[in-house]
Amino acid sequence: MSEAKQKIPIPQSQDLIDEIRFDEENGKIWLAENRMLLLSANVMAQFQTSLISALGRERSKYFLMRFGFQIGLQDAELSKKIRPNLATAEQVFLAGPQIHAIRGMVKVVPKALRIDVAKGEFYGQFDWYESYEVSNYLNQYGPSQDPVCWTLLGYASGFSSGFMGKTIVYKEVQCTAMGHRHCAIVGKPEAEWDELTDMESAMLSESIPKNLFALRTDFIHLPSSLAPSGKSKASLTIGQSQPYLDVCALVEKASRTEVSVLLTGPIGVGKGVFAYALHQQSRRAAEPFISVNCACLPPDLVEAELFGIEKGAMLGVIETRIGKIAQAEGGTVYISEVLALSLRAQARLLKLLEEKKLERLGQGYAEDIDVRVVVSCKEDLAQAVKEGRFRADLYYRLNVLPISMPALVERKEDILLLANHFVTKYAQIHRKQVLGFSDRANELMLQYEWPGNIRELEQSVERGFIMTEARQHITASHIFPNHQDQATYVNGFDQQGKLVTASGKLPEHQHHLIKQLMQHSLNLEDLEQSLITIALKEANHNISEAARRLGLTRPALAYRMKKFAV
Numbered sequence: 134m135s136e137a138k139q140k141i142p143i144p145q146s147q148d149l150i151d152e153i154r155f156d157e158e159n160g161k162i163w164l165a166e167n168r169m170l171l172l173s174a175n176v177m178a179q180f181q182t183s184l185i186s187a188l189g190r191e192r193s194k195y196f197l198m199r200f201g202f203q204i205g206l207q208d209a210e211l212s213k214k215i216r217p218n219l220a221t222a223e224q225v226f227l228a229g230p231q232i233h234a235i236r237g238m239v240k241v242v243p244k245a246l247r248i249d250v251a252k253g254e255f256y257g258q259f260d261w262y263e264s265y266e267v268s269n270y271l272n273q274y275g276p277s278q279d280p281v282c283w284t285l286l287g288y289a290s291g292f293s294s295g296f297m298g299k300t301i302v303y304k305e306v307q308c309t310a311m312g313h314r315h316c317a318i319v320g321k322p323e324a325e326w327d328e329l330t331d332m333e334s335a336m337l338s339e340s341i342p343k344n345l346f347a348l349r350t351d352f353i354h355l356p357s358s359l360a361p362s363g364k365s366k367a368s369l370t371i372g373q374s375q376p377y378l379d380v381c382a383l384v385e386k387a388s389r390t391e392v393s394v395l396l397t398g399p400i401g402v403g404k405g406v407f408a409y410a411l412h413q414q415s416r417r418a419a420e421p422f423i424s425v426n427c428a429c430l431p432p433d434l435v436e437a438e439l440f441g442i443e444k445g446a447m448l449g450v451i452e453t454r455i456g457k458i459a460q461a462e463g464g465t466v467y468i469s470e471v472l473a474l475s476l477r478a479q480a481r482l483l484k485l486l487e488e489k490k491l492e493r494l495g496q497g498y499a500e501d502i503d504v505r506v507v508v509s510c511k512e513d514l515a516q517a518v519k520e521g522r523f524r525a526d527l528y529y530r531l532n533v534l535p536i537s538m539p540a541l542v543e544r545k546e547d548i549l550l551l552a553n554h555f556v557t558k559y560a561q562i563h564r565k566q567v568l569g570f571s572d573r574a575n576e577l578m579l580q581y582e583w584p585g586n587i588r589e590l591e592q593s594v595e596r597g598f599i600m601t602e603a604r605q606h607i608t609a610s611h612i613f614p615n616h617q618d619q620a621t622y623v624n625g626f627d628q629q630g631k632l633v634t635a636s637g638k639l640p641e642h643q644h645h646l647i648k649q650l651m652q653h654s655l656n657l658e659d660l661e662q663s664l665i666t667i668a669l670k671e672a673n674h675n676i677s678e679a680a681r682r683l684g685l686t687r688p689a690l691a692y693r694m695k696k697f698a699v
Contacts, residue, residue, distance in 0.1 A: 142224075144216070144224050144228075144231075146231045146235065149231055152164055152215060163573065165686075166572060166573035166574065166606070167572050167573075168573075174265045177265070178272065181269060181270075182273050184196065184197070193283075198284070201289075201290075201291060202288065205229070205287065206292070206295040208228075208229055208232050208295075209293075210605055212228035212232070213225060213296070214687070215228060215687065216228055230259065233288065239265065239282075241261060242260040243259050244260055245257065248297075250296075253297065253299055255293065255301055255320070255321060255322055256320070257293065257303075258318070259289070259317070261315060264309065267281060267310045267316065271310055276310060276312065278311065279311070280305035280308035281308060282305055286304075286318065300322065301320050302320065302322070302329065303318045304319055305317070306319055371550050372550060373546055373550065374545065376543050376544055380536060380538060383534070383536045384407055384410055388414035393486055393506045394408075394506075394507045394536060395509070396509035396536050397509065397510055397511075397538065398509075398540070399538075399540055402539065402541065402587060403586075404509040405424060405509070407536070407538065408424070408507045409424075409467070412464065412465040417464045417465055421462070421463065422467065425466070426469045426470055427469065427470045436477065436478045437456065438456060439457050439458055439478065439481075439482075440458060440481055441491075441494065442454050443495035444495075456493065458504060459502065462504060463503055465504070466504055466507070467508075468482075468508045469508070469509045469510075470511070472512055472522065476524060480524065482506075483524065483526060485504075486527075486530050486531075489503070514528050540583075541583040541586040542583055545579060548583075548590065549578065551590055551591075552578055555591050555594040555598075556569060556570075559594070559598045563598065563599070566603060567604065567605060567606065569607065570597075570608075573608070574608055577609045593613070594612070596611070610688040658697075661697070665679070665690070665693055665699050666699055676690060676691060
């Protein structure tokens with residue numbers, strides 16, 4: 134624990150500035166993995182004025198403080214990721230005031246700061262200059278009798294609360310709008326304040342990090358909770374894309390009949406889930422649903438597993454066993470990878486479909502059975518018929534109502550819905566809550582083609598969930614650990630803070646240096662490894678600083694370090 138009452142050493146903000154990327158080609162601005170907006174302060178002033186007119190001063194104050202709190206929470210998470218290796222907690226914490234300034238909201242001068250995260254101890258005292266909220270308020274309303282930096286105060290409380298993992302409350306003890314030379318705030322744990330204003334009590338009642346986190350989690354997963362339910366939609370399926378809705382419509386039509394159904398589509402698209410959904414929507418919903426994957430069974434045991442076998446019918450069979458189909462009596466049997474059936478087993482299945490009769494191996498006679506059959510296959514059965522691997526008569530019998538399942542790449546609108554559904558699922562399994570996905574993770578999930586479809590998406594989300602600390606965002610590197618960001622951010626900053634555009638032409642000295650390296654026949658990987666080693670050494674093994682010197686993001690450098698075992 135340390136305390137500074139005079140001059141507090143402030144880290145360079147270049148590591149934060151380096152996280153800003155302008156991608157004008159795609160109309161996006163990034164701060165690390167968070168998508169940002171560049172808005173006019175005047176527009177914010179008009180928004181605040183309209184808000185006060187509509188809601189009144191007190192309710193507007195409440196709204197803006199909560200708004201600022203949310204921004205602060207997000208930046209607290211960001212500061213820990215960008216500065217994980219700085220010497221003290223105070224240095225990491227000061228990323229918050231620095232980001233506040235980078236955003237153009239206010240200039241922050243720390244006057245006193247004492248932090249001990251382990252003990253939950255915190256005290257902060259800061260002066261504010263050039264508050265955008267003061268300027269907006271004075272221009273619109275003139276001097277105020279009360280402090281007016283509502284969003285900024287909410288930000289300070291949110292950032293400090295997120296950083297400490299407990300509720301930190303700030304008070305604005307002086308404000309330029311009231312005639313003071315500058316604004317000033319004091320922050321400490323909620324329990325250490327003798328009393329709070331009504332607005333602060335309302336905003337921070339109980340524990341706002343916990344409550345706000347819960348509200349945010351609910352909001353993130355709201356689309357899935359609002360998805361149509363009941364017999365109009367499969368209760369275990371999620372989506373809103375047109376291909377998904379088309380499949381749901383076919384499933385609903387099939388559920389009102391007794392027709393056998395053929396589900397086709399690549400691996401991982403959820404054929405089994407839709408088979409169960411069809412069963413749940415049918416009149417057989419209260420009866421058994423039995424699933425069997427033919428590809429998982431030895432070829433010589435598939436028939437016995439599906440149709441059953443009589444005692445003594447085969448060597449070692451000492452008792453009669455009923456098959457999966459008989460177990461589904463009155464309900465539905467789902468046979469996946471039907472192409473794995475032998476031609477003899479296919480003939481038995483055809484007899485079942487046409488005559489509604491089932492004969493166990495070695496039984497010698499068939500018995501009536503009431504069961505619905507749903508089958509699936511990842512291959513083209515029509516082609517398998519041409520190749521002689523599948524019976525044509527069985528194919529025609531199954532192909533009465535084929536339902537083709539779209540690949541996930543055809544359901545772009547559903548990717549984030551499904552991803553958030555899996556977050557909810559694994560939050561219950563692993564008893565941990567996270568803040569959903571970073572903006573960059575969302576973007577990459579939408580760009581990726583998902584060859585493994587929903588199954589691959591779920592496994593990726595589970596991996597990302599496990600890798601993410603509680604109450605943090607799942608980042609792109611968690612979902613795609615081997616991904617190297619190929620985005621071309623052509624705009625950055627020069628030393629004077631001006632936005633510059635790369636021309637794509639190497640400076641003369643760089644061109645000369647590269648020619649020298651090539652003359653020495655240096656391997657590209659060796660050169661890259663050497664650059665990383667030198668950068669780490671010069672940065673005293675501070676990964677964030679080394680990444681800055683190399684012009685990389687921290688995750689990109691971490692990936693290369695792992696690649697070269699540095």
